[in-house]
Amino acid sequence: MSIAGEMEVMAKKAKDASRAMAAASGAAKDAFLAAAAGLLTTRADEILAANATDIAKARAAGMDAPRLDRLTLTPAVMESMAAACHEIISLPDPVGAIEALRPRPNGLLVGRMRVPLGVICMVYESRPNVTIDAAILCLKAGNAVILKGGSEALASNMALAGLLREALAAAGLPEDAAQLVPVADRAAVAALCKLDELIDVMIPRGGEGLIRAVVSQATMPVLKHYKGVCHAYVDAGADEARAEAVVVNAKAQRPGVCNALECLLVHAAAAPTFLPRVGAALVRAGVTMRACPRALPLLGEGATPAAPEDFGQEFHDLILAVKVVDSMDEALTHIHRYGSNHTEVILTEDHGRAMDFLRRADASMVGINCSTRFNDGGELGLGAEIGISTSKLHSYGPMGLVELTSAKFVVLGQGQVRG
């Protein structure tokens, strides 16, 4: 059979399985999660052996150290996957809840019931633990999931998907609710992208190239974010000690992630006092700065002149772009031009400007007097997340269990007809 034919068969099985998953009780789904956690512990050796074959192949092919590191499963990673299963057991089942059931003038009761999305297709790269972390969220939300991991992790992913299917069967749920694409072929992704009658949504996770490839080919909705170019704007009259702590935390606590700070904007009135102190604090945290001509002389030794491309850059590193602006309007114009709709924060003591920034900054999280690092499902109270959406359709921001569902209208009548 052709790859396209195989993918269609797989998607049809997923669609059938999604019916049973949508009707499954929370207890059955939690029994699946408990079984999966158990298997990840008792059968860890089997998974690690499969992973060892992937690693051996990757080494032989000359894979570099950071990618090898992402590919490697360890007993600690195995434990974290089992822990993730237990964490998701503790989250309430979102499916079946009815919101805002209210009477219409004709006596109909109208509300919205949370329903699963249906069939979710995850396309991802090296890290094999995504196979578990993504699948268990999709499944608890009542969906079926098709998993397409990186070719370099195929043996590991096959072993992990096998455990998921065993755990589904143990809980009386259909095995085909979790299926892994068993071939390392890009044609598989292209074929999946065409099946919009069977697959409800694509979720690509990985580099910008992978995501753009899925977006350009998909005929169904895609949940994604390209990158996080996050800004902090320090307003005139901001509390400088607070602003310093926030800026250092946002940039230096974990510089490789998408909610780390990439660009600091400082009001001209605050710059003469704030930039020297924040510059020194950033240098102590190991950060180097790329500064506009007005900021440069105020920052000291840690700063060099910014090139135009330093603005709008996601450094993924201990590097920060810095610019002085004359007003909040100028800061917002800069953010609209260079931001990526991810996370924007203001440091201010002025209520009016705080409220104005909150309304006008165009990002999935807008914060007042807090670190950009809070744009995260756990920190915002959603529990585990499957990613952060920077497009505004369906979901904007971290996507947890509820964001992996939709809502249908339910209408409870007593024979009403339309007049």
Place this chain on the structure above:
Amino acid sequence: MSIAGEMEVMAKKAKDASRAMAAASGAAKDAFLAAAAGLLTTRADEILAANATDIAKARAAGMDAPRLDRLTLTPAVMESMAAACHEIISLPDPVGAIEALRPRPNGLLVGRMRVPLGVICMVYESRPNVTIDAAILCLKAGNAVILKGGSEALASNMALAGLLREALAAAGLPEDAAQLVPVADRAAVAALCKLDELIDVMIPRGGEGLIRAVVSQATMPVLKHYKGVCHAYVDAGADEARAEAVVVNAKAQRPGVCNALECLLVHAAAAPTFLPRVGAALVRAGVTMRACPRALPLLGEGATPAAPEDFGQEFHDLILAVKVVDSMDEALTHIHRYGSNHTEVILTEDHGRAMDFLRRADASMVGINCSTRFNDGGELGLGAEIGISTSKLHSYGPMGLVELTSAKFVVLGQGQVRG
């Protein structure tokens, strides 16, 4: 300039205008709507003259009568557009509302603020009144809108879009928040579909061919529905008088619309008494039936044998497919196979089966003991709608003002950093 270049310039202007629209007060947006309503009245002659040139051209080109009818603006249609503006003034502004602002353990207040989607591109066919009806909803929800109507309505649409821009300027809002594609060229749609960094969502309205063309080319989310194949399942023990009234209303009140009934499923235990009476009532309402072999002898003269393709068919006419089933499970299996995720209803007096159907039927509206015709923004309490989504991402069901917005996380802190 190439068409692609022109479309990019237009989309950039729309993106800029969308910033001002997002920050606009409800009062400014309502002033725009009032100005538009006024111009639609005072300048009706100008619009009708432009429409007359479209009609003359279409006649000369041999356009058929139903399409000519859809193309024609009358004083009554002009009044209905002005009335639509006033109706939308009466709806509350959705933008800026903050939902569920709640404290996290570290003292951060986390909530979600309603925000516009940004730039919406509407692609539609003959009816020029869509230019007004769609644009005013998008604009009140704080978006900018790009309008691409049918080539046969170009003069009418240009005149209507001109009024919208005049009304925007009168309210102090940017004219470029409403732009009409001024050329009758399919390449324009293809070019717009590629601008996912500037256009947030495509909303195609029209025939299935138009919608599929947009879905296959778009790189941004698409809000759409292909068709409405709506079912009613009459359970064993249903109240037959009530079921009869609902079935006749669902099929015959307005058979050409997407929430009209297309297929009646009747439990075998109800069939011997229910089918003869509903058959007679349907015949009185002018309906002909295409029946399965078990239903056929019970329906009388209005019924002929169903062909396989009669199931899953959207007749858009006074025709109804009828089938006898042995259980609710069989009805749900039929609905999953032939339904279009639009509207499904059950007629039953049994609480358990009612709740089970409510959970398991996979459609944007699921009803108990009510007509399928209630799947409509006005009837469900949303106010005016821009269409009914049958995909589950972003919105599932009628899309009103709120569905033309998204929600961003807002985080109110006092200097919190992440530990």
